[in-house]
Amino acid sequence: MDARLRERNIEEYWPVIGEEVDEIKKLAEPLKGMKVLHVNATAYGGGVAEILHNLVPLMRSVGLDARWRVLEAPDEFFNVTKKFHNTLQGADIEITEEEWDLYERVCQENTKLIQDEEILVIHDPQPAAVRKYLDLNDRKWLWRCHIDLSTPNMTVWKRFFRYLEGYDKLIFHLEEYFPEGWKEKSVAFPPSIDPLSEKNSDLDEDFIKTTLERLEIDPKRPLITVVARFDPWKDLFSAIDVYRIVKEEISDVQLAIVSAMATDDPEGWFFYEKVLRYAGVDEDIKFCTNLKGVGNKEVNAIQRATTVALHTAIREGFGLVISEALYKKVPVVARPVGGVKIQVKHGENGYLAWEKEKLAEYVIRLIKDENLRKKMGENGKRTVVENFIITVHLKNYLKTFLNLLG
Template identity: 40%
Template sequence: MSPLLSAYEAIAGSSALTQLRRLGEKLAGLRVVHVNSTREGGGVAEILEWMVPLMRDVGVDASWEVIHGTPRFFEITKAIHNGLQGKAVDLPKKDWRIYQDVNEENAQRLRPLLEEADIVIIHDPQPAHLLKLCPNRKGKWIWRAHIDISRPFRPVWKVLRTIVDKYDASIFSMTEFAQPLPHPQFLVPPSIDPLSEKNRELGPEEIAGARTEFGIDPERPLLVQVSRFDRFKDPIGVIQASRLVRKVIPVQLVLAGGGATDDPEGKAVLEDVMEAAEGAPDIHVLLLPSGAHTTINALQRMADIVLQKSTREGFGLTVTEGLWKGKPVIGGDVGGIRLQVVNYHTGFLVNTPEGAAHRIRYLLRHHDRAAEMGRIGREFVRENFLLTRHLRDYLTLILAIRSGREERVVFV
């Protein structure tokens, strides 16, 4: 067995690894290229960081390419991103022209590789236009949408649809995120890497170190939300919830997030968050560098409750991370959070700061229930949302697309 994969046997089980080995035998030597828009920051880069090496480990010739863009390009793709998630945005034709031009510049560099690949997986809208710029492509192209486009701002979707409908298949994280397209649409929830810096077990001294570094009082309860400073993550709502709870329980709050190179809006949101937290010494707003995985791990592990009070969400990997660390999670009643958080089982779904405050108070007053939710949540993640399942889905999907048949049963 390959050394990288075998490290997961104790956590995911030998059967999961057997499946991957069998699929790897079927796909040995296949050239698979992933393309996205950032090497670090955000869930997609985190997924590709482990997926590409593991694909190689099972025998697939996998690689990862990142498109380069100007600040203006990333402002436009952020607007596209927001539009796909339902926000009314103004995207005139000249902006779409810039989007196409930057894709064209990247195509000059990537075209030989992409046209020769057996499978090209394009992640999210930023590099989606590359398909049209690779007319001599030999392999199958798959568009992987990581975001919730269930109710997009129609003018944005109408343009993007003309780009992505040429793909051979698409992948969505949840049923509800899919849009009608003239090709097979597969459903693959994302996952976490239990051995990564962000999720590995930490020693007590590592957690204590982070507690000291950020001035967290070990005697008082701690709420933690880790996410980009993005309005859809509702950091202001989290601050409002913690202020409501503080009237009865001396709770501490950590809002920790990093910037990503493709997210220019983050700075403005961070300024609003700092203003909302002003005068509250128990609210810690942390802008972390992109490599601060161990710090995030420690913060989640020292939390009494993990929050992800999003108003729109793709899958919500920070929820998965919180559950994996045995924490009850209070999450927004949206997107992939609904897949993971079940009231009274793994945490609570909420719609308002008031709702979040109510559930925080409940969990802080019912320690046994909170501990039981954490235990159930960890097993739920082990069964459904570890990277071994995610990799299996991708390999299976590639096998299915290459066969070109939509069979009910496939033997591997």
């Protein structure tokens, strides 16, 4: 199905990037009218859908005929592709022949999504095999991988990579994710946040206040916020442990666990219940999800009220939530995994550590030192504007398209 697209104009970004707007328009001129299609697994929930909601309209605003379509698939398909997601990040899980067959069958059925587009950007493992069933060698095919492929389960990878052989380019967040033997075909550039989106634009104080009241968050007390899907790789149990260590020293601290239940992640409900049980009856742990009416604007409000952002993932393709917090001048304490370590500069806009005790130590330091928080907050916003906003992302796509077309 076609995803709904909003209107967006590149000129709106003048207050953020200034004359770079003209550079982007000039870069896009040779691509005007070019039909570009993005295909992914879901129109809602998770970083990929969020990026496409903002990126596709921006591509249209500079003259590309950009479109976005979403896979049509049964729930069982997403159970299988979640296994792909986990095994390609290194998990030791078996995928049966029946599951491989289901995956291929659904991808073959979804070849109807491809019409007369000239450049095709297929996102993540879910729709990757669509290419296998289309003899369209006159088109340009890109596979955009949003996960950490640095140490995959080799049994699964040796079979999965066959679906990628027909692609002209593979795009990863970092060079360290390039699969062995695929360097020549691969390109690396990070994803982005949109400073003008509902999730990142300025909010009036009344909305922030009302949102906090509804979620029973006290604005006068320190707030640690974790924004992450209910997923084993995010290790929300460690986030709760860090909070509990901090609470021993700062008794009035609160923890907000902010998440959206994505339609392509049935495993999420299972982990949601496990994390809920682990949190127990502590009233200072607030679960802020779409089940409670928490959408992008509410996430924005919570982040703006946050004292310190925390991220305890043990694997992370990139972690857009890091850039979201930094853009709002909130320092981040996180584990140095994947794309997190290129966003958080240790000692400049936050801190990096593996051990829960060390993470808690940094959180305590930031809660206690307001001047340090402000300094790191300013540094954080600068980092994002220079590297991780949507206009930088758009430029990288335009350059890749131009390179593909010679």
